[in-house]
Amino acid sequence: QVQLVQSGAEVKKPGASVKVSCKASGYTFTSYGISWVRQAPGQGLEWMGWISAYNGNTNYAQKLQGRVTMTTDTSTSTAYMELRSLRSDDTAVYYCARDSGVNWGQGTLVTVSS
Amino acid sequence: DIQMTQSPSSLSASVGDRVTITCQASQDISNYLNWYQQKPGKAPKLLIYDASNLETGVPSRFSGSGSGTDFTFTISSLQPEDIATYYCQQYDNLPPRLAFGQGTKLEIK
Numbered sequence: 001q002v003q004l005v006q007s008g009a010e011v012k013k014p015g016a017s018v019k020v021s022c023k024a025s026g027y028t029f030t031s032y033g034i035s036w037v038r039q040a041p042g043q044g045l046e047w048m049g050w051i052s053a054y055n056g057n058t059n060y061a062q063k064l065q066g067r068v069t070m071t072t073d074t075s076t077s078t079a080y081m082e083l084r085s086l087r088s089d090d091t092a093v094y095y096c097a098r099d100s101g102v103n104w105g106q107g108t109l110v111t112v113s114s
Numbered sequence: 115d116i117q118m119t120q121s122p123s124s125l126s127a128s129v130g131d132r133v134t135i136t137c138q139a140s141q142d143i144s145n146y147l148n149w150y151q152q153k154p155g156k157a158p159k160l161l162i163y164d165a166s167n168l169e170t171g172v173p174s175r176f177s178g179s180g181s182g183t184d185f186t187f188t189i190s191s192l193q194p195e196d197i198a199t200y201y202c203q204q205y206d207n208l209p210p211r212l213a214f215g216q217g218t219k220l221e222i223k
Contacts, residue, residue, distance in 0.1 A: 033210055035210070035212060037214075044201065044214060044215075045152075045201055045214040046214070047211065047214065050212075052210075059209040059211055062115075099210075100148060100205040101148060101212070102160055102163075104157035104158060106157060107157055
């Protein structure tokens with residue numbers, strides 16, 4: 001069955017960077033894209049961007065342009081999301097999802113605090 | 115960018131009630147709309163795809179309808195396990211992007 005397994009929780013200081021991984025299994029990794037979605041505490045879902053696992057093409061949410069980078073490693077069927085210059089309002093659970101959201105990872109809590 | 119307006123933001127209903135949530139897109143999105151259920155501490159779960167198609171394994175009391183700009187999600191007979199927050203989501207393929215409604219928190223009366 002399709003599984004997306006994400007890396008563990010992170011605590012970062014303001015200004016630092018975080019890199020979250022998402023390891024896929026149960027399907028042909030390069031046949032689908034990966035979306036990244038985050039959810040601040042008590043808030044709704046916010047789309048961050050998408051990456052093609054086939055050719056690495058990306059499309060980022062405008063508000064995160066310049067701070068976010070999404071990559072994939074097809075040899076390990078793993079997608080990565082790096083967010084830089086972290087602020088307190090980046091504190092959220094970060095999810096990866098296959099394409100538009102048929103399957104989701106379990107989420108990774110990123111806490112930004114001094 | 116396409117904006118999704120979902121209502122109501124919260125809803126209280128009794129077991130057995132029919133529950134309806136609406137979602138309006140700021141422009142025509144055809145049927146490129148999904149509905150998700152999210153329980154506390156869990157990832158969203160796809161219930162309805164392409165506006166009206168029931169995802170495999172999802173109970174038939176869940177349904178969706180609509181196209182263009184106006185969409186409806188219905189639970190025909192509310193069950194206690196349906197307590198959750200529900201989101202509509204629009205998706206584009208060129209370029210790939212998603213947009214979520216604000217969510218509807220469903221509670222038992």
